[in-house]
Amino acid sequence: MSQKTYQLLKNKKKNILELWMKNQLADEGLREDLISNDELRSQSEELITALVSNLSGDNFTNLDSDEWSPVIEILGGIAITRARQGFSPRETGNFVFSLKEALLEVLQQEISDDPKTLFTESLKINRMMDSLSVVTFETFIKGREEVILRQTDEITEISTPVIRVWDGILALPIIGTLDSARTQIVMENLLQEIVETGSSIAILDISGVPAVDSLVAQHLIKTVSATRLMGAECIISGIRPEIAQTVVHLGIDLSNIITKATLASALAYSFKVMRLEVKKISTVTKF
Amino acid sequence: MTLSLSKDTIQILKEQDVVFLKNRVKETAVKIKMGLVNQTRLLTACSELVRNMMRYADGGVCIIEVVSAGRNNGVRLTFSDKGPGIPDIAAAMRDGFSTGKSLGLGLPGTRRLVNEFDIKSKVGEGTVVTIVKWANG
Amino acid sequence: MDKIPILRMGAFLLVTIQVDLYDRLALNLEADLVQMVNKTNAKGVLIDISAVSIVDSFMGRIIGNIASMSKILDAETVVVGMQPAVAITLIELGLPLKGVHTALDMEKGMNLLKSMIEETEEDADEDQTNDDFITE
Structure with missing residues (x-):
């Protein structure tokens, strides 16, 4: 110019x-x-x-x-x-x-x-x-x-709540795709909460996870192994039939991990491990 | 593009230097607000590499840098020694491979802990290992 | 400080690692601990690492060694109080510490050790009765 x-x-x-x-x-x-x-x-x-x-x-x-x-x-x-x-x-x-x-x-x-x-x-x-x-x-x-x-x-912060379902039992429902960044946060939150509450059992519920491929499975195995290193047990629940199918088809070995179909059965298993019993109280009947 | 923001060179000759180095690395990581888990990964990686340097090359030099790429900051560590060098890097990077009496997890394990990993070695001249750990990554 | 104190409590040995271990200190601990297990005839070893912020492959190996060596001397090893960050790093490093028992804290670790020892004693008792039966 x-x-x-x-x-x-x-x-x-x-x-x-x-x-x-x-x-x-x-x-x-x-x-x-x-x-x-x-x-x-x-x-x-x-x-x-x-x-x-x-x-x-x-x-x-x-x-x-x-x-x-x-x-x-x-x-x-x-x-x-x-x-x-x-x-x-x-x-x-x-x-x-x-x-x-x-x-x-x-x-x-x-x-x-x-x-x-x-x-x-x-x-x-x-x-x-x-x-x-x-x-x-x-x-x-x-x-x-x-x-x-x-x-x-x-969103990642909000979507990973750790819930205390019982004294000594934590549950973590995962909703949405589990990628490596998300796994990091899930794992860190879970382990931190285990330390803070002194819980010996953690249930990872994956009913809300749309698909499990070998990478996601690896992330899950990693989380379970880290939990065990800290001295707690980690159960994976909420495995839908189609997920069980893909896991086997992909040849992923989950045999070292305790898996349950539903959160309820995972909880029942946890009670057994902790030697707790849930009983139905019989209604008082008068004769 | 990765920019270097600060640079710190530390000589590693004896075991006390290792403690000093780890403290400096930790300070640097804290300064760029790296999370606790990433700090632990970085320090563990540093510990593995500095041990290799002590064991196989009787010490060397470590450069601590704060690097920045876009919105992300990180720590870059460069370990260089004048030791015997590594004849077969591909083998050394495999899990379970060791010439010393160790588990052979040092190099491959370290690579899993950091975001960037680079190794250059010439037999008879020495080895240079560079790692980068991003504050959130 | 060149030694980590080892405390004896009944049939157990307690070790609390308060500093980040450097290599020589870790090697000393390994040697001292195995000596102590032998000398005191301890049945269990509790290692508290809640104050340790870094466990690299060397440290991991030492912990594994202590567990294997104690096992040969008939003592179980429980590592307690591992920090979350340390656990994650160890897994990524490829060191799941197989053969080492873990617990969240000292109390839980102590209970774990007790239950393990009870089990082995029960086994031993059963062996005993079987032997009696045979001799009869």
Whole structure:
């Protein structure tokens, strides 16, 4: 970009901002529920100030250069906050695209007498703004991914409750697919709870696990072995017939593990091991 | 892309150095908020590798680094010695293989405990083992 | 500190490992413990590792050795109080400590030892009666 255009943009900063704000406020997709006009204005002003003060003729399209990093930082910050606040990609995109329009409009007003310069300079501005849009989208998606990751973490936390079914007996119902990250959490929670409660029997109920392949079986065996090392016994219950079928078809050896069809039978087995008896109290009858 | 954020070099010559090394590794792991189980995995792996270094090469050097890739931080340990080297790495990486009188779990077991494992060895020149354990991984 | 104290309590030996073992200390413990089992004619060994934060393959081997050696000398070994993180790491390392009995804490370990010894004594009693029967 020529020095002239650069100076021009710098001088016209106020005009650009006004035009940009006008464009944004005129947009149908304006989300006043998510961001107030004042906030929007200060965001826009911050970005535009960074943009014009960091512009110099040479590094125009090279976004990797150091001069650009403050601009990219501000833009990235805006994109991430918008992703978290729940703006749609279109709304976030419009934020940047409307700036492009404002820039081009000012340029057109100022150098209307020289079509050739206008064209080349517009092209350059276009290219610059396109690069900035790419950055915006990259950061926006990254922001969204962070939200998703956080939720995944929350789900794994929530979905592995350890229940004390009896003094000395823990139960852990697993619902959903058991992958290695999940197994880690299940195993850690279970072992920690065993230590805290001093329970000698843990029941891992897999009725809610859709499928058991050799990897899942390995995870289960690992959990059982670790439990035994700590001095407690681990029973796997809730094995559906089709799971029993796949386990045998895949040639997985579960013979070292105590397995039960239902949680109830696992509990009954635990009572036997702990030498407890559940009795039906006969109703008192008078003769 | 993995970036190195800090670097710490420790000479391992005698048994006291091993204790010192383990403490430093633990401090580093705590600093990047590594969970207790991962800390234990890292320290156990470190313990295995440093023992190999003491036994087969009479000591060496360990470099402790904090590394970062994207949003994840980790600890990278590099063990280098000037020992006899390992003639057959593939065999050494198999469970139950040992030239010394051990269980032969050192190298293959260590690989299972960490996220990244790399071993380079030249007979007569020495061995370099690099491991990375991510804070959440 | 170059020695880990071994306490005697009735027919049992108690060892509480309070520090992270380095190799020489572990080897000393192995030797001392086997000596003690022999000397005191102990029937059981309880090793409390609740304060140990790392067990690597060498330490694992020492624990296995102690169990096997004691077994030859007619004493059972129970390892108590293993930390969850240590248990997970040992499994991943490939060391399930076969032949070593485990318990959650000292009390449970003691009960386990007692029940194991009772069983062997019952067996011995049965042998005795059988012998009597034959001699009659």
